[in-house]
Amino acid sequence: MNTIGHLINGEMVNDTARTQAVFNPATGKAEKQVALASKATVEQAISAAQAAYPAWRNTPPIKRARVMFRFKELLEQNADHICKLIGQEHGKISHDAAGELQRGIENVEFACGAPELLKGEHSKNVGPNIDSWSEFQPLGVVAGITPFNFPAMVPMWMFPLAIVCGNTFILKPSERDPSSTLYIAQLLKEAGLPDGVMNVVNGDKEAVDTLLTDQRIKAVSFVGSTPIAEYIYTTASANGKRCQALGGAKNHAIVMPDADMDNAVNQLLGAAFGSSGERCMALSVAVAVGDEAGDALVAKMTEAMKGLTVGEYTNANNDFGPVITAAHKEKVNGFITSAQSQGADIVVDGRNPKIEGFADGFFVGATLIDKVSTEMDSYQAEIFGPVLQIVRVKTMQEAMQLIDDHEYGNGTCIFTRDGEAARYFSDNIQVGMVGINVPLPVPVAYHSFGGWKRSLFGDLHAYGPDGVRFYTKRKTITQRWPSSGVREGVSFAFPS
Ligand code: NAD
Numbered sequence: 001m002n003t004i005g006h007l008i009n010g011e012m013v014n015d016t017a018r019t020q021a022v023f024n025p026a027t028g029k030a031e032k033q034v035a036l037a038s039k040a041t042v043e044q045a046i047s048a049a050q051a052a053y054p055a056w057r058n059t060p061p062i063k064r065a066r067v068m069f070r071f072k073e074l075l076e077q078n079a080d081h082i083c084k085l086i087g088q089e090h091g092k093i094s095h096d097a098a099g100e101l102q103r104g105i106e107n108v109e110f111a112c113g114a115p116e117l118l119k120g121e122h123s124k125n126v127g128p129n130i131d132s133w134s135e136f137q138p139l140g141v142v143a144g145i146t147p148f149n150f151p152a153m154v155p156m157w158m159f160p161l162a163i164v165c166g167n168t169f170i171l172k173p174s175e176r177d178p179s180s181t182l183y184i185a186q187l188l189k190e191a192g193l194p195d196g197v198m199n200v201v202n203g204d205k206e207a208v209d210t211l212l213t214d215q216r217i218k219a220v221s222f223v224g225s226t227p228i229a230e231y232i233y234t235t236a237s238a239n240g241k242r243c244q245a246l247g248g249a250k251n252h253a254i255v256m257p258d259a260d261m262d263n264a265v266n267q268l269l270g271a272a273f274g275s276s277g278e279r280c281m282a283l284s285v286a287v288a289v290g291d292e293a294g295d296a297l298v299a300k301m302t303e304a305m306k307g308l309t310v311g312e313y314t315n316a317n318n319d320f321g322p323v324i325t326a327a328h329k330e331k332v333n334g335f336i337t338s339a340q341s342q343g344a345d346i347v348v349d350g351r352n353p354k355i356e357g358f359a360d361g362f363f364v365g366a367t368l369i370d371k372v373s374t375e376m377d378s379y380q381a382e383i384f385g386p387v388l389q390i391v392r393v394k395t396m397q398e399a400m401q402l403i404d405d406h407e408y409g410n411g412t413c414i415f416t417r418d419g420e421a422a423r424y425f426s427d428n429i430q431v432g433m434v435g436i437n438v439p440l441p442v443p444v445a446y447h448s449f450g451g452w453k454r455s456l457f458g459d460l461h462a463y464g465p466d467g468v469r470f471y472t473k474r475k476t477i478t479q480r481w482p483s484s485g486v487r488e489g490v491s492f493a494f495p496s
Contacts (some may be wrong), residue, residue: 002155004034004178006041007185008084008200008389010195015041020175025091025322026312028360030491032089034178039202042170042210046198049141049168050216052196054163057138057166061114069161070191071160072108074100078187082180087313089177091321091362092275094313097152104156104184106445114164117468127495130480136472138166139218139242143211145232147224148324149176149278149384151181157449157463159185159198159222165471167218168197172211175268176324178202189434212236219470221462222246223280225382226408226454233457244458244470246383249410249451251284252391253439254399257293259415263437267415271439272388273308273366276320280455281411281433281440284383285372287391287399294392298347298370301388305348308366311355313374322362323385329362336367339378339389345370348385382408385411396421404430410451432456432471 004022005014014035021030022033037045046302056064075082083097092100120135144158151173153232159169173181176431185200200209211217212235222232226247236243253271256266271283288294311318323329333351340346350365361454364385372379372389379389393399403412413435414425423496432451435441460466 001030002032003151003323004182004202005039006035006045007182007198007200008041008045009199010051010189013041013044019452022089022176022178022288023325024088025324025362026358028326028362029360032177032179034202037201037207039206039210042201042203042207045201046141046211046214046216048196049170049199052194053140053168053337056168056194056197059166061118061164061166064166065112065114067188067191067193068108068112068114068160068164070192071188072105072112072193074187074191075105075108075184078183079492082183085180085183086177087321089179090148090151090324091313093318093321094316097321100150100153101366103442103445104153107153107156108160110445110464111160111164113245117422118165118472123388126478127480130478132476132478133426134474134476136165136468137475139471139473140167140202141170141216141332142219142221143170143172143217144469145172145208145211145220145222145224146174146181148176149275149280151177152184154223155181155184157223157467159465161463162221162471163193163197163466167292167471169199170211170217171198171200172203172207173200173490175202175204207230209235212241213239215239217241219243219247221470223462229457230454242470244450244460245456246280246450246462247455247457248384248408249280249282249455250285250382250406250408251281251283251413252287252399252403252406252409253283253413253415254396254403255286255288255289255293255297256396256414256416256418256421258417259293260417261293261296261300263303264415265297267437267439268301268388269304269308271413273320273386276310276364278323278384279440281442282384283413283439285379285389285391287393287402289393289396289399291392294370294390298368298390301368302347305366307370310350310353310363310365312358312361320386323364324362326362328384329364332364332383332387335378335381335383336369336387339369339372339376342376342378344372344376344378344389374405400425400429407454408451409453410455411435411441413437413441
């Protein structure tokens with residue numbers, strides 16, 4: 001069986017003492033296995049990154065950026081292969097994988113601007129013959145830990161920017177679908193990145209804990225579920241590291257009575273069921289304001305969902321693929337069952353769909369649940385499956401209150417034709433990323449991505465301008481060159 005190893009100092013390394021099966025979720029078969037790095041292997045990667053750091057730190061930003069220009073071209077040339085690897089292990093359909101890759105490439109494009117992004121701030125004559133400036137220096141060896149659901153895009157939120165800022169990097173991808181991430185990292189070598197600047201260690205908690213506690217790691221970026229994000233943030237912080245840890249979500253869309261209902265339904269279909277709902281920005285709750293809006297939404301959604309197809313990644317006619325594991329399929333089905341037993345209406349039931357030729361695949365069909373209330377387990381938890389729940393309220397204020405009361409605050413959206421309502425919503429809602437008639441308001445690469453409340457632990461959001469700040473530390477230099485022969489007197493007063 002093919003074993004997926006690690007990339008350390010530009011070479012593939014296999015430590016196969018511990019391995020884990022990697023499944024094709026459409027067939028339900030383990031077709032590969034991944035090596036789970038030991039503490040010693042992770043330490044080997046950290047040593048390689050540490051050794052590569054001084055030369056890379058002193059490489060001019062424009063030369064670092066040139067590697068990224070070549071890397072972007074290689075990503076585009078090899079897009080089909082990357083999407084195939086994503087499909088085989090994650091299960092997402094090729095059009096969806098291509099979208100994720102494109103969003104990743106946009107982060108590489110942003111990183112190509114390193115010389116501009118790393119420009120400091122300069123003040124001449126802050127005192128007589130005194131100039132002062134701030135510059136942004138790299139941190140050293142930094143680490144990224146990423147989730148299964150975007151094996152190409154989320155790593156590219158991190159390492160391109162970290163690397164062009166002059167850091168060296170250790171990436172710990174998801175052990176459930178590591179191949180596309182590893183392949184992308186290998187392209188960096190082809191793009192001319194010196195060995196040791198980018199390293200990939202596959203693994204589980206042992207690898208992560210080594211990264212969190214080793215004193216040579218200066219910063220940790222994490223994306224994954226909230227309980228793990230909280231653990232990463234508290235452990236990394238306790239070990240003196242800078243940390244940004246992005247967690248889970250429960251994204252609500254408010255459907256106002258004046259919304260263009262056909263448009264809202266089209267947008268909700270993609271945002272709720274695309275990628276099997278396994279997106280941290282998936283809209284998983286639609287809050288209908290008024291019964292008329294609720295009835296229209298349920299009727300139109302039910303009709304529109306008849307056309308949805310779930311299936312294997314190679315068939316581009318499929319709308320979405322399987323969920324990631326058999327256990328996750330059971331978990332999603334369990335939430336649907338619990339909503340039913342707690343009194344909600346299962347309007348469209350996607351449990352255990354029959355997919356010809358893929359009887360053992362981890363498939364869940366698109367599911368619509370109406371009359372959901374806030375005490376239900378299915379409402380409180382992040383389901384992370386193709387399940388859209390409808391909550392009915394009487395007023396927009398009530399809708400906003402339940403969004404604010406939820407523990408997560410990643411994304412949200414309002415469907416309306418009323419500009420005043422939309423502006424009030426975006427001004428006041430306690431959520432980090434807001435869409436107005438835009439269902440998945442994922443910020444573009446030159447903004448930054450991050451939620452509020454328990455969707456993000458840390459101060460700086462991912463990528464974009466916040467990413468540059470996260471991967472650099474400010475140094476401020478104040479300089480005077482006294483004229484020759486001029487000697488200044490002693491002063492004990494604070495300089496002013
Ligand atoms: P996960 O938390 O299970 O795993 C994420 C990473 O943490 C993986 O690399 C995994 O190996 C590691 N990990 C898991 N358990 C660990 C432990 N006990 N100790 C140390 N490390 C551990 O998340 P997942 O299931 O891969 O991804 C789905 C989750 O990620 C969802 O909750 C989703 O909302 C979230 N997510 C959030 C964002 C965001 O930007 N906020 C983006 C994508 C995904």
